Amino acid sequence: MSAFAQMRKLSFASLATLSLMATGTAMAQATPTEESISTASPAADPVTLDLVGINDFHGRIAADRDSAGAAVLAGAVDQLRAENQNTLFVSAGDNIGASTFASASQEDAPTIDALGAAGLDVSVVGNHEFDKGFEDLATRVTERFAAATGQSGEDFALGANVYQAGTKTPALKEYAIREAGGLSVGFIGTVTEDVPSLVSPSGISGLDFGSEVEAANRVAKQLSDGDEANGEADVIVLLTHNGSANTDCAAVAGEATSYGDLIREASGEIDAIFSGHTHSSYNCDIAGPDGERPVIQSHQYGTTLGKVSLDVDPATGEVLQSSSTRLPLASKSADGDWTANYEANPAVAKIVAEAEKEAEVVGSVKVGEISEDILRGGDVPGEDRGVESALGNTVADVHLWATSNDDFAGEPAQIAFMNPGGLRSDLLYGEDGTVTYQEAAEVQPFANTLITFNLTGAQIREALEQQWQPEGSERNKLHLGISEGLAYTYIEDAPAGEHIQKITFNGEPLDESATFRVAANAFLATGGDNFTAFAEGTDHADSGQVDLDATVNFFKAHDVVSPSPLGRAVLAGTDWATVVLDATEVKAGETVNVTVSDLEEGAQISASAFEGATKVADIPAADASGTTAFQLPVGSSVEPGDYQLVVSQVQHEDIAVDFAVVAQAQEPTPSPSDDPQPTPWPTEDDNSETESPAPTTDSDPSAEPTSDSEEDSSDDSKQQDSQDLADTGFSASWIGIAAGIVVLVGIVLLLIRRFGNKAGR
Numbered sequence: 001m002s003a004f005a006q007m008r009k010l011s012f013a014s015l016a017t018l019s020l021m022a023t024g025t026a027m028a029q030a031t032p033t034e035e036s037i038s039t040a041s042p043a044a045d046p047v048t049l050d051l052v053g054i055n056d057f058h059g060r061i062a063a064d065r066d067s068a069g070a071a072v073l074a075g076a077v078d079q080l081r082a083e084n085q086n087t088l089f090v091s092a093g094d095n096i097g098a099s100t101f102a103s104a105s106q107e108d109a110p111t112i113d114a115l116g117a118a119g120l121d122v123s124v125v126g127n128h129e130f131d132k133g134f135e136d137l138a139t140r141v142t143e144r145f146a147a148a149t150g151q152s153g154e155d156f157a158l159g160a161n162v163y164q165a166g167t168k169t170p171a172l173k174e175y176a177i178r179e180a181g182g183l184s185v186g187f188i189g190t191v192t193e194d195v196p197s198l199v200s201p202s203g204i205s206g207l208d209f210g211s212e213v214e215a216a217n218r219v220a221k222q223l224s225d226g227d228e229a230n231g232e233a234d235v236i237v238l239l240t241h242n243g244s245a246n247t248d249c250a251a252v253a254g255e256a257t258s259y260g261d262l263i264r265e266a267s268g269e270i271d272a273i274f275s276g277h278t279h280s281s282y283n284c285d286i287a288g289p290d291g292e293r294p295v296i297q298s299h300q301y302g303t304t305l306g307k308v309s310l311d312v313d314p315a316t317g318e319v320l321q322s323s324s325t326r327l328p329l330a331s332k333s334a335d336g337d338w339t340a341n342y343e344a345n346p347a348v349a350k351i352v353a354e355a356e357k358e359a360e361v362v363g364s365v366k367v368g369e370i371s372e373d374i375l376r377g378g379d380v381p382g383e384d385r386g387v388e389s390a391l392g393n394t395v396a397d398v399h400l401w402a403t404s405n406d407d408f409a410g411e412p413a414q415i416a417f418m419n420p421g422g423l424r425s426d427l428l429y430g431e432d433g434t435v436t437y438q439e440a441a442e443v444q445p446f447a448n449t450l451i452t453f454n455l456t457g458a459q460i461r462e463a464l465e466q467q468w469q470p471e472g473s474e475r476n477k478l479h480l481g482i483s484e485g486l487a488y489t490y491i492e493d494a495p496a497g498e499h500i501q502k503i504t505f506n507g508e509p510l511d512e513s514a515t516f517r518v519a520a521n522a523f524l525a526t527g528g529d530n531f532t533a534f535a536e537g538t539d540h541a542d543s544g545q546v547d548l549d550a551t552v553n554f555f556k557a558h559d560v561v562s563p564s565p566l567g568r569a570v571l572a573g574t575d576w577a578t579v580v581l582d583a584t585e586v587k588a589g590e591t592v593n594v595t596v597s598d599l600e601e602g603a604q605i606s607a608s609a610f611e612g613a614t615k616v617a618d619i620p621a622a623d624a625s626g627t628t629a630f631q632l633p634v635g636s637s638v639e640p641g642d643y644q645l646v647v648s649q650v651q652h653e654d655i656a657v658d659f660a661v662v663a664q665a666q667e668p669t670p671s672p673s674d675d676p677q678p679t680p681w682p683t684e685d686d687n688s689e690t691e692s693p694a695p696t697t698d699s700d701p702s703a704e705p706t707s708d709s710e711e712d713s714s715d716d717s718k719q720q721d722s723q724d725l726a727d728t729g730f731s732a733s734w735i736g737i738a739a740g741i742v743v744l745v746g747i748v749l750l751l752i753r754r755f756g757n758k759a760g761r
Helices: 003-030 072-084 109-117 134-149 212-222 249-254 260-265 348-361 390-402 437-443 457-465 547-557 715-726 732-760
Strands: 047-054 086-090 162-164 176-180 183-191 207-209 235-241 274-275 281-288 290-297 304-311 319-328 330-331 338-340 365-368 415-418 434-436 451-454 486-490 500-505 517-523 536-546 569-571 579-582 585-587 589-597 606-609 615-616 628-633 641-648 655-662
Touching: 003 134, 047 183, 047 235, 072 086, 072 109, 072 290, 072 304, 086 176, 086 235, 109 134, 109 348, 109 615, 183 536, 207 500, 212 235, 212 274, 212 437, 249 281, 260 274, 260 486, 274 304, 281 319, 290 304, 290 319, 304 348, 330 732, 348 437, 365 547, 390 415, 390 547, 390 615, 434 437, 437 641, 451 547, 457 500, 457 517, 457 536, 536 547, 579 641, 579 655, 589 641, 606 628, 615 628
Parallel strands: 047 086, 183 235, 235 274, 274 290, 415 517, 486 569, 585 655
Antiparallel strands: 047 304, 162 207, 176 183, 281 290, 304 319, 330 338, 365 434, 451 517, 451 536, 486 500, 579 589, 589 628, 606 615, 606 641, 641 655
């Protein structure tokens, strides 16, 4: 409360006291009594002012788990107003934009109508209120709020630091005054100075976004200078569409960002601060120029209602005491079900029901199927925009396909990018993998046009570096989804400009002097999210497609869509694990035992060898010590040589370990005599004293073997004997013929002798 306001209140109180004293004196003189009775005017009781607020509602009009929906939100406000009629309902911006299908399919008219019926009193503008450009905000949006609330529509798009380009002339209303409990409450609105990097620049080309601190202090001074002509307020509240990504109050109070400067340096005339933009949840008392004051942010999507209570001296406007809390609008039971904590407002429930009915007609149409969930980044999907996500890569692949397929008339794109903030919902498999038009729309709800343009390889490197955001940004990193074919390694904790290491395109090092045709949505293509390298590209061309249409057509062209893999961006270095083989030389047909340590507990790895021909499946997750083990089989047909075992983990650079396959030792085999000699045949001229027995032949089965060893001889020895006989140049078959002739001659001689004897008789 300002000194001027306090003087004004004190002046009125003093005049009233003097008047009473004068009247009392006159009455005493006119009617003297035996006893003089003096009564002092009692001090007025403090007025308890309750401020309840939301931020980043984003058209979540229907109930969905912890997001209670607009009807329950309105019911909560109803109950709090019933408890204290001096209650005002406020918003810290992003009421619309990035909305769910029921609202987005009708240009967010149902959200504006629902908030109006819920009794919203005032709102600052958020960056998403500029999604369709300033002209749309200044006409359609504010006019709809006027119709829904019965108040000036400009009071729902406050922006004291939004100026006409090149001037300090306000482009939006700077503040609004509301009355409650006999108090004038002034609400100043400011929006993050980063708006030009958060929306399509073409829609805000006529605007400048200045310092929030300067604007807030300028308007706070105006509302407390004692000049009724330029507005006066007993209590001043700042609504800022800016916030901290932290939830710890000490971190919030000390952060070195534009938001940190704002909450510490905003005028002491400001009694409380409602914030938004970062979708965080915190409730803090932060020291300002004149002491601590409540600073609150109420999460997102209507999950929570922030409440600040101020006990105000109505005579002076001084805040005597303050308190703040966050009220969850739904609770989760032990079995996982969500239940509303407040009764739904019937009028708002009807608005929501009609909006859902209207959206059902178009939204229920099936557009395709997915093989499994396709999720955003973070342990809770969508929670962390600084990590690679399957959905980000999938959408980048969709955008690349849309700007390079046979039906695309423009110059085909080679690479596509997707910003993580543009992904507002996951694609869930559900019961059968069906994806409806509504579900596809909720992933990318902004209806952004796809743009193609030229970037050099060096500019692509620069764009990848810009994932690490400028100092003072609300988020330290925004991880881009990238299309198939592009890959890179990076160092997370590196100086600015040195994060990105190796970049490849289609398996080869990226040629940084070459030019590539790139696709991205209009937001990124014009430098959104501080990706200025995209805006510096050349030959920007409108593809004639919006992101939702591209997605629907992609589903039509593919029977089933699977999530694009992680691992297109991987941490540089192989020190994330230690791989030990029990042997570095192995024979074909054997097995190598492998131990992998220094992993995180529960880490899952994969392994392959022989240029991918052998893949090891079902490797156990790392145990509590960060260790796992498996066996690598070496096939019996593997040729001797040098090979590598490749151990992989998603989003990490592969570890390659060398090993060798050696030839198996051969058992010795007997070799034939160097000078084999055949066994000699007996002849008439043989002078040897002992006659050699005749060899056994097939024609002489009755012949006896000369020794036991001859009887036990193998086929090989028989073959060897055959080979030895062949060496004499005389075939065994001729022996049989000769023997036959001898026998025949003997028979003939015997017959001649017998018949000759008969003739002699």
